[in-house]
Amino acid sequence: MCRECKRYGKTTPATTVHHIHPLDSYPELALVSNNLISLCATCHDAMHDxxxxxxxxAGDQWMQRVSPPSQN
Structure with a gap:
């Protein structure tokens, strides 16, 4: 399910995995599960220009809510 839609009481199937902390800036977090959220295509498009x-x-708000995960 889309995590962004869920915040608003909607149940929308997720189709994309979004990196909360962008890969360009945090390549070491590419596969860290705490840095990934499932989103529908509409919500994922709303996270990036x-x-x-x-x-x-919207993307910045997720980044502020989720501190960069450690790489243990």
């Missing part, structure tokens, strides 16, 4: 690849406000 698809032209600049920069995080949007």
């Amino acid at each position: 698809r032209t600049s690849r920069e995080l949007t406000g």
Whole structure:
């Protein structure tokens, strides 16, 4: 299920895995489960500006809520 939709009481199938802390900045967290959330395509598109690849406000909010996971 999409974790972003779930926050609003919706049950939408997830189709994408989103890296909370972007791979460009945190490549070491690529496969760390605490850095991954399941999202539907609509919510995933809302996390990034698809032209600049920069995080949007929604993507930044997830980053602020989830501190970078350790790599133990």
